[in-house]
Amino acid sequence: MRIPVVMLSVLLAAVCLAYQPVPVQKSRVEQEIKVRLEALTDDSAKVAVAQQYLEEFPNDIAVVRAALDVLLKKMDDPITFFRQRLEMDTGSIAAHYLYGKASRDSTIMAEAARWILTREPDNYWGHELAGYAEWFKANPDTGILIRNFRKAIEADPSRPEGYLYLGWVFWDEELWPEAREVLEAGAIVDPEDKSIRDARLTVYAEQRDGKTFFDLMQGVFSDTPLIADLPRAKAGPNVTTADLRGQPTVIEYWAYT
Numbered sequence: 001m002r003i004p005v006v007m008l009s010v011l012l013a014a015v016c017l018a019y020q021p022v023p024v025q026k027s028r029v030e031q032e033i034k035v036r037l038e039a040l041t042d043d044s045a046k047v048a049v050a051q052q053y054l055e056e057f058p059n060d061i062a063v064v065r066a067a068l069d070v071l072l073k074k075m076d077d078p079i080t081f082f083r084q085r086l087e088m089d090t091g092s093i094a095a096h097y098l099y100g101k102a103s104r105d106s107t108i109m110a111e112a113a114r115w116i117l118t119r120e121p122d123n124y125w126g127h128e129l130a131g132y133a134e135w136f137k138a139n140p141d142t143g144i145l146i147r148n149f150r151k152a153i154e155a156d157p158s159r160p161e162g163y164l165y166l167g168w169v170f171w172d173e174e175l176w177p178e179a180r181e182v183l184e185a186g187a188i189v190d191p192e193d194k195s196i197r198d199a200r201l202t203v204y205a206e207q208r209d210g211k212t213f214f215d216l217m218q219g220v221f222s223d224t225p226l227i228a229d230l231p232r233a234k235a236g237p238n239v240t241t242a243d244l245r246g247q248p249t250v251i252e253y254w255a256y257t
Contacts, residue, residue: 019185022158033066043074059094078102097125109133124156145169160190179203
């Protein structure tokens with residue numbers, strides 16, 4: 001959603017203060033569930049593992065959000081599943097959060113976020129969910145999006161998701177310097193986050209910052225890129241990886257994004 005330049009300038013001056021990123025400290029279980037789910041190729045096995053962690057760690061949102069991602073994609077009726085879980089434990093912040101996210105309904109998400117923040121005003125997940133609630137509206141308000149995700153970051157500067165989501169908001173507005181600032185802060189929080197890395201690559205490409213782009217791309221491919229002079233390649237315009245000794249080229253780097 002586009003908003004007037006003057007209004008946006010005032011908003012940015014008010015909320016886009018210097019970030020104070022804190023490196024994420026993921027629990028053993030949060031790391032474990034991600035590794036286990038990524039290693040599985042069978043959908044039924046993924047669902048079983050996701051439900052296992054959901055039962056064992058029902059109130060650890062950092063853990064069960066990974067289970068949520070799988071169940072939303074692989075279950076026939078995840079909305080009913082998470083609504084029933086909420087009905088069985090109406091006092092659980094995690095249950096409200098999971099049902100809100102599973103619903104993909106702006107009104108339900110907003111109600112869940114209000115419920116959480118009424119009880120814990122500085123709850124990261126509540127502010128994140130409030131941001132999502134606005135995002136799922138037919139015409140989201142950019143100012144509200146910025147404010148909610150900024151509050152999420154302030155509530156817990158060690159959660160990388162808040163930086164990513166705020167970066168996407170700036171991205172949608174083509175505010176590349178602001179997007180770059182928040183995404184680079186997110187990379188300090190979690191250097192291994194691939195979504196943040198890919199978003200940064202897009203921002204650097206938009207800013208025509210080739211040096212930073214290719215410096216970051218070094219971590220994507222294991223080999224050093226070969227700078228190819230295509231007019232001199234023996235295969236002419238039909239150059240192959242064999243002609244380039246199997247190494248990724250600059251052209252492939254740009255195609256990657």
